[in-house]
Amino acid sequence: MKTNRAVRTPGGLSVRLDVRALTVVVLLLVTALTASVVLIGTGDFPIPAADVLRTLVGEGDAGQEFIVTELRLPRVLVGLLVGASLGLGGALFQSISRNPLGSPDVLGLGQGATAGALTMIVLFSGTANQVTLGALVGGLVTGFAIYALAWKRGVHGYRLVLVGIGVSAIVTAVNGYLLTKSDIVDAARAVVWMTGSLDGRDWDQVWPLLALCAVLVPLVLANSRELRMMEMGDDVSYALGVRVERVRLLLMLSAVLLTASATAAAGPVGFVALTAPQLARRLTRSPGPNLTPAMVMGATLLVTADWVSQRAFGADQLPVGVVTGVLGGGYLLWLLVTERRAGRI
Amino acid sequence: MSTDTTAGRGPDHRRSTVNRLSAENVTLAYDQRVIAEQLSVEIPDNSFTVIVGPNACGKSTLLRALSRMLRPSEGRVLLDGQVIQSMPAKKVARTLGLLPQSSIAPDGITVGDLVGRGRYPHQGLLRQWSAEDERVVQESMAHTGVAELAERYVDELSGGQRQRVWIAMALAQQTPLLLLDEPTTYLDIQHQIDVLDLCADLHEEQGRTLVAVLHDLNHAARYATHLIALRAGKVIAQGAPNDIVTADLVEEVFGLRCQVIDDPETGTPLIVPAARRARAAAGDRGTARKVGAAEAS
Numbered sequence: 001m002k003t004n005r006a007v008r009t010p011g012g013l014s015v016r017l018d019v020r021a022l023t024v025v026v027l028l029l030v031t032a033l034t035a036s037v038v039l040i041g042t043g044d045f046p047i048p049a050a051d052v053l054r055t056l057v058g059e060g061d062a063g064q065e066f067i068v069t070e071l072r073l074p075r076v077l078v079g080l081l082v083g084a085s086l087g088l089g090g091a092l093f094q095s096i097s098r099n100p101l102g103s104p105d106v107l108g109l110g111q112g113a114t115a116g117a118l119t120m121i122v123l124f125s126g127t128a129n130q131v132t133l134g135a136l137v138g139g140l141v142t143g144f145a146i147y148a149l150a151w152k153r154g155v156h157g158y159r160l161v162l163v164g165i166g167v168s169a170i171v172t173a174v175n176g177y178l179l180t181k182s183d184i185v186d187a188a189r190a191v192v193w194m195t196g197s198l199d200g201r202d203w204d205q206v207w208p209l210l211a212l213c214a215v216l217v218p219l220v221l222a223n224s225r226e227l228r229m230m231e232m233g234d235d236v237s238y239a240l241g242v243r244v245e246r247v248r249l250l251l252m253l254s255a256v257l258l259t260a261s262a263t264a265a266a267g268p269v270g271f272v273a274l275t276a277p278q279l280a281r282r283l284t285r286s287p288g289p290n291l292t293p294a295m296v297m298g299a300t301l302l303v304t305a306d307w308v309s310q311r312a313f314g315a316d317q318l319p320v321g322v323v324t325g326v327l328g329g330g331y332l333l334w335l336l337v338t339e340r341r342a343g344r345i
Numbered sequence: 346m347s348t349d350t351t352a353g354r355g356p357d358h359r360r361s362t363v364n365r366l367s368a369e370n371v372t373l374a375y376d377q378r379v380i381a382e383q384l385s386v387e388i389p390d391n392s393f394t395v396i397v398g399p400n401a402c403g404k405s406t407l408l409r410a411l412s413r414m415l416r417p418s419e420g421r422v423l424l425d426g427q428v429i430q431s432m433p434a435k436k437v438a439r440t441l442g443l444l445p446q447s448s449i450a451p452d453g454i455t456v457g458d459l460v461g462r463g464r465y466p467h468q469g470l471l472r473q474w475s476a477e478d479e480r481v482v483q484e485s486m487a488h489t490g491v492a493e494l495a496e497r498y499v500d501e502l503s504g505g506q507r508q509r510v511w512i513a514m515a516l517a518q519q520t521p522l523l524l525l526d527e528p529t530t531y532l533d534i535q536h537q538i539d540v541l542d543l544c545a546d547l548h549e550e551q552g553r554t555l556v557a558v559l560h561d562l563n564h565a566a567r568y569a570t571h572l573i574a575l576r577a578g579k580v581i582a583q584g585a586p587n588d589i590v591t592a593d594l595v596e597e598v599f600g601l602r603c604q605v606i607d608d609p610e611t612g613t614p615l616i617v618p619a620a621r622r623a624r625a626a627a628g629d630r631g632t633a634r635k636v637g638a639a640e641a642s
Contacts, residue, residue: 004458006474016474098449222470229465235445238414240518241438241466287454 021284025296028280032080032300039079039307040072070202078201078265079306079320080299081209083272085262087280087298088220088291090273092255095227095289096248098157103274104259106161108168110268112142113260114194115171115178117267121190122182131193132205132264139260142167147252196269196321198306205265212261216254221291223247228288270325272298279331301327363426364390365554366411366441366522371420373406373578380406381578383420388522388571393548393555395565398575399599404558405446405526407575411556412443412524424522438466442520444511446527450499456510457495460486463517485516489543505536512543523547525557529564537561541568562599566590566614574598590614 008014040056041047047055047064054060055068090103104110116138120126126134150163175194179187226247229237234244259273279301280293305323312318366388373381380403388394388411396404409415410422413429422429429437442463450459463485464478486492489509494502499510508528515523525544529537545568548555559565565572566586573583576598582589592605595616602619609615618624 004474006479008474008476013471014473014475014478015471225465225468225470225473229462231449231451232459232462233445233447233449235414235443236448238434239412239438239443239445239515240463241435243434285453287451287458 018284018286021286021290021293024280024283024293028293028296028300032296032303035300035303035307036076036080039076039303039310040068042307042310043067043072074202074206075198075200076303076306077206078209079198079303081206081213082198082262082266082269083276083299083302084217084295085209085213085258085298086269086272086302087276088217088295089255089259089262090275090298091277091280091289091291091294092220092227092251092258093273094277095231096157096252096255097160098231099161100274100278102157102161102164103277104255105268105271105274106168107146107164108171109139109142109146109256109259110263110270111168111171111175112145113139113263114268115174116141117193117264118175118178118182118190121193122178122186125186129204135264135267136260139263140256142171143252143256143260147256192319193267194321195319196267196324197319198266199319201265209261209265212257216258217295220251220254223251224289224291227251227291231288267319267321269302269321271327271329271331272301272324275327275331276301364388365425366423366556368407368410368417368422369420371410371417371422373403373410373415374418375406375415379578384578384580385420386411386573386580386583388554388556391548391552391554392571393544393569394557394571394573395569396556396558396573396575397560397562397565397598402575403578404575408443408524408526408556408558412441413437414443414445435466438518438520440520441522441524442515442518443524444515444526444528446530448511450507452500454499455495456491456497456499456502456513457482457486459499459510460491460495460513460517463514466518481519482517485513488516488546489513505532505539508532508536508540509543512540516547520553522554522556525555527558527560529559529561537564544568562590562595562616563608566616567608567611586614587612590616 005017005019006014007017037049037052037056041049041052045067047067051060051064052068055064056073060068086104090105093103093107094100096102113135116134116136117131119138120131120134124130146160146164146167149167150160179190182190226237226242229240229242230244230247238244263269276298277290277294280290280297283297284290284293301324302320305327306320309318309320309323364387368384368386370383370385371381372379372383384403384407386407396407398404406415410417413422416430424432424437424441429441461474461478461482464474464482467478468474483492486495489512491506491509491513494506494510499507502510512525512528515525528540528544532540541564544555544557547553548570569586571583572586572589574581574589574594581598582594590605591614592603595601595603595605602624604617604619605614606617607613607615
């Protein structure tokens with residue numbers, strides 16, 4: 001309550017603002033954009049930040065312009081969009097399942113997308129676009145399978161998580177089988193894909209992701225008040241006039257689409273979907289799904305991790321998925337230890 | 346409630362004689378398991394109606410149907426003359442509130458924030474937090490005695506305080522009809538009385554129609570203005586507690602031999618179960634068998 005402010009107009013409109021959450025979002029955005037500019041300047045051919053900015057507004061020299069707008073900008077944009085999609089998708093899943101572990105990583109969406117990608121790589125030696133398509137289909141199919149299997153008079157938290165873990169185990173086994181069947185070249189390609197990487201991403205990946213986010217983000221945010229009500233249980237939210245099943249189906253569908261397309265674009269980048277909502281929540285100290293902070297946190301996390309992976313180990317030596325995995329895994333352990341102390345698990 | 350009584354119609358057809366909430370010949374079932382068939386219930390306007398009955402008699406199921414949580418497989422539930430399922434969800438939520446048995450307080454939520462969520466049906470995308478919302482939330486918290494707790498976390502409260510907070514949330518919904526599913530369960534005796542006093546206040550001072558499911562027959566008889574006794578999905582009796590609560594009724598509904606005496610405090614019926622020996626010696630084999638079965642289990 002304390003940090004909530006209501007802005008009202010004489011016409012009877014009123015908007016509720018959580019000042020702390022707003023501050024967090026602004027600071028995270030600044031961080032993400034700063035990291036993006038630094039990241040664009042990083043590489044075999046370093047460019048000072050001032051030149052990067054000049055080039056971005058169209059006043060750089062031709063050589064820098066090619067490097068910035070054709071090579072590095074799309075990669076950074078894919079990073080931002082993938083991070084935002086994973087953060088938002090994770091926040092949706094965690095809120096719907098009322099469980100921090102109910103995120104797409106744990107539920108097997110990443111593994112599902114991997115299965116789709118591996119099928120394309122191993123069985124069909126597919127092109128990059130076909131692999132992307134395979135990953136998208138794999139993620140979507142897994143998402144729907146989980147929803148269908150967990151359905152029993154509405155999807156409930158633990159059921160969703162347990163079904164997700166079961167599905168995840170099966171798909172992981174399938175992935176292992178596909179890997180053992182592959183020859184060494186395909187296997188290497190598959191393993192790189194499976195770690196999650198932003199290497200060589202260009203405008204072809206940016207546009208579809210941007211279009212999807214442009215549709216889904218407003219749709220999801222327009223339903224965030226309903227999602228907030230649903231945290232109090234189906235009965236209470238239903239009694240308050242929320243159409244629980246409809247909202248949940250819509251938001252689950254959006255979350256699956258966001259996660260699957262992000263995974264298709266960058267591979268199963270580990271733990272962003274799990275950690276971004278939790279980190280955002282601890283920063284805003286606000287109950288509720290924290291959708292916007294989680295989304296911005298995801299983007300910040302991914303771009304920062306990409307920068308770390310390039311700086312710490314030389315250009316493109318370490319796929320970004322490794323860094324987010326290490327950061328996210330460490331964070332998960334910390335979360336489990338503190339939650340255990342709080343007596344919740 | 347309506348004043349548009351058409352001249353020429355007889356007094357019997359006046360709409361003000363029709364109660365706002367009723368169930369007509371409803372069949373209630375979870376999947377294939379039928380809980381009640383052809384059940385009809387009227388909730389008298391401005392009453393404090395209490396539904397009582399043994400476990401699994403369908404009282405909570407009836408409450409769920411009245412609050413549209415459960416769609417009847419046959420028959421219909423009417424709210425202000427309309428089938429409740431056909432009405433817009435938010436419109437129903439501005440007329441009829443429900444405090445369910447199970448509710449989850451989100452992690453790290455404050456009392457004020459939780460109570461504020463009761464304003465949802467009055468809000469929209471562009472009307473998120475009006476001065477009216479603020480005022481109603483303050484009033485609801487004051488009325489339930491949780492105003493001082495506004496900044497506290499719901500997790501840290503005692504069971505009794507928490508139940509008051511949830512009631513405050515339902516009050517903030519500002520519905521003329523309020524349904525409560527076992528609001529006193531899991532509370533110790535002084536908090537049970539506390540919650541029931543609060544309900545009586547809401548009924549008497551604010552003129553709300555209350556419907557509650559209660560386990561304790563003596564509480565029901567003391568606080569209800571209208572009692573509905575259910576057994577196996579059928580209404581056995583309904584009316585003012587003083588008119589309907591008799592030893593025979595209690596035996597018929599609960600299978601328990603008892604005496605009914607006047608409550609020395611309020612004059613309402615007070616149920617005193619027969620001593621175990623008296624129940625066994627009474628020679629009523631049906632009851633004796635039931636008692637025996639209960640003891641064996």
